[in-house]
Amino acid sequence: MWHNLNGGGLGLDVRTFSVGRNFLVRVEHDSDFVVFLTSVAREQGIAAATFTAVGALKEAKLGFYDQERHVYVATLLAGPQEIASCVGNVSIKEGAPFVHAHAVLADRLGVVRAGHLLAGRVFAAEVHLVELVGEKVERKNDAVTGLSLWAI
Amino acid sequence: MWHNLNGGGLGLDVRTFSVGRNFLVRVEHDSDFVVFLTSVAREQGIAAATFTAVGALKEAKLGFYDQERHVYVATLLAGPQEIASCVGNVSIKEGAPFVHAHAVLADRLGVVRAGHLLAGRVFAAEVHLVELVGEKVERKNDAVTGLSLWAI
Amino acid sequence: MWHNLNGGGLGLDVRTFSVGRNFLVRVEHDSDFVVFLTSVAREQGIAAATFTAVGALKEAKLGFYDQERHVYVATLLAGPQEIASCVGNVSIKEGAPFVHAHAVLADRLGVVRAGHLLAGRVFAAEVHLVELVGEKVERKNDAVTGLSLWAI
Numbered sequence: 038m039w040h041n042l043n044g045g046g047l048g049l050d051v052r053t054f055s056v057g058r059n060f061l062v063r064v065e066h067d068s069d070f071v072v073f074l075t076s077v078a079r080e081q082g083i084a085a086a087t088f089t090a091v092g093a094l095k096e097a098k099l100g101f102y103d104q105e106r107h108v109y110v111a112t113l114l115a116g117p118q119e120i121a122s123c124v125g126n127v128s129i130k131e132g133a134p135f136v137h138a139h140a141v142l143a144d145r146l147g148v149v150r151a152g153h154l155l156a157g158r159v160f161a162a163e164v165h166l167v168e169l170v171g172e173k174v175e176r177k178n179d180a181v182t183g184l185s186l187w188a189i
Numbered sequence: 190m191w192h193n194l195n196g197g198g199l200g201l202d203v204r205t206f207s208v209g210r211n212f213l214v215r216v217e218h219d220s221d222f223v224v225f226l227t228s229v230a231r232e233q234g235i236a237a238a239t240f241t242a243v244g245a246l247k248e249a250k251l252g253f254y255d256q257e258r259h260v261y262v263a264t265l266l267a268g269p270q271e272i273a274s275c276v277g278n279v280s281i282k283e284g285a286p287f288v289h290a291h292a293v294l295a296d297r298l299g300v301v302r303a304g305h306l307l308a309g310r311v312f313a314a315e316v317h318l319v320e321l322v323g324e325k326v327e328r329k330n331d332a333v334t335g336l337s338l339w340a341i
Numbered sequence: 342m343w344h345n346l347n348g349g350g351l352g353l354d355v356r357t358f359s360v361g362r363n364f365l366v367r368v369e370h371d372s373d374f375v376v377f378l379t380s381v382a383r384e385q386g387i388a389a390a391t392f393t394a395v396g397a398l399k400e401a402k403l404g405f406y407d408q409e410r411h412v413y414v415a416t417l418l419a420g421p422q423e424i425a426s427c428v429g430n431v432s433i434k435e436g437a438p439f440v441h442a443h444a445v446l447a448d449r450l451g452v453v454r455a456g457h458l459l460a461g462r463v464f465a466a467e468v469h470l471v472e473l474v475g476e477k478v479e480r481k482n483d484a485v486t487g488l489s490l491w492a493i
Binding site for chain 3: 059063065081120123149160163
């Protein structure tokens with residue numbers, strides 16, 4: 038159960054977990070970062086986790102969520118990128134493990150782009166995935182934001 | 190006690206902890222990110238922790254610390270931002286849990302801003318907070334930097 | 342042993358660990374971030390770990406890996422920078438602990454740079470280092486990328 042620290046209605050929605058397995062993942066060259074991590078989660082039976090990653094991509098697709106129109110606007114970055122930061126989590130969406138990843142990328146000219154990592158073809162990537170053991174974390178559609186958020 | 194690995198005077202100041210509770214926090218829509226996390230820390234009795242987060246803000250205030258004049262220079266970002274990365278920690282300052290957060294933000298035009306997250310009105314945010322159990326981590330004023338740093 | 346989830350040849354290369362010691366590290370003013378963390382790892386006997394960090398640097402050197410020519414192109418940032426994000430790991434390279442750090446930096450004008458953190462003179466930095474206990478994680482030269490990657 039999520040604990041609503043303020044009582045009904047208000048926020049402070051937190052849920053407590055213990056740490057499960059810790060994984061280091063070397064993402065396969067030329068695979069898609071998000072698809073690959075999703076496969077790891079599904080094959081390992083990971084229902085909830087968070088991760089950090091560093092590495093480099095051959096190309097990437099970043100999303101910016103339009104908070105008014107409730108759609109993702111995608112930008113294709115068609116060339117090599119350092120993964121200067123990647124933070125994300127795994128939870129359950131429509132019955133299966135779902136990877137939510139954000140990233141900060143830098144290209145050879147020093148231009149930095151950042152946002153929701155919709156896709157990224159991997160040059161090399163090192164991921165630390167921390168399994169969280171506790172109640173199931175499920176995503177449900179949220180009317181206010183139009184996003185699929187952790188249900189409470 | 191902090192262990193000074195080089196002996197007196199020199200650096201290598203590290204302190205060892207065990208992992209306590211792990212929290213997933215869904216930050217309330219329209220709340221302030223820093224205030225909200227501070228409330229979670231206070232209500233849960235968290236004295237030391239680190240966290241990562243992803244999500245989006247409606248607007249934000251980022252700080253850049255002037256290393257010569259010892260003041261924060263704030264920049265207001267008056268529009269929607271992806272939280273491409275957020276890393277921070279909780280420690281004790283003046284007797285109460287204190288949240289120190291840095292963030293990398295991207296706006297709809299792809300402009301990336303980054304720094305100390307002074308404030309951020311939340312559209313949606315997913316936080317993983319890891320409690321660290323051990324000796325108290327207290328912030329004290331540091332004359333060299335002018336910052337409130339973990340005391341040793 | 343790394344588990345190749347797809348069977349021979351294919352990716353999904355993951356290794357499982359348990360969490361060891363957790364360290365908070367206050368990096369010494371004026372030290373080099375990478376050298377300092379490497380010293381911590383060596384003196385504490387840390388063979389595998391990941392970390393996150395925030396803080397500020399007096400100056401920095403960022404690397405971009407040229408995926409075709411297999412060399413790092415370095416950029417010197419000759420002035421104060423916020424460490425808006427820093428994510429990395431520790432593994433064994435040529436028999437000793439090796440620190441791999443990526444960072445997102447922002448200067449006083451709001452310009453954001455990001456990439457592989459080759460060097461960074463520390464103004465102040467707060468690091469959370471998580472030791473991973475399990476089989477040794479060793480870096481070996483990888484012919485496809487030209488990088489020193491976690492061996493499988």
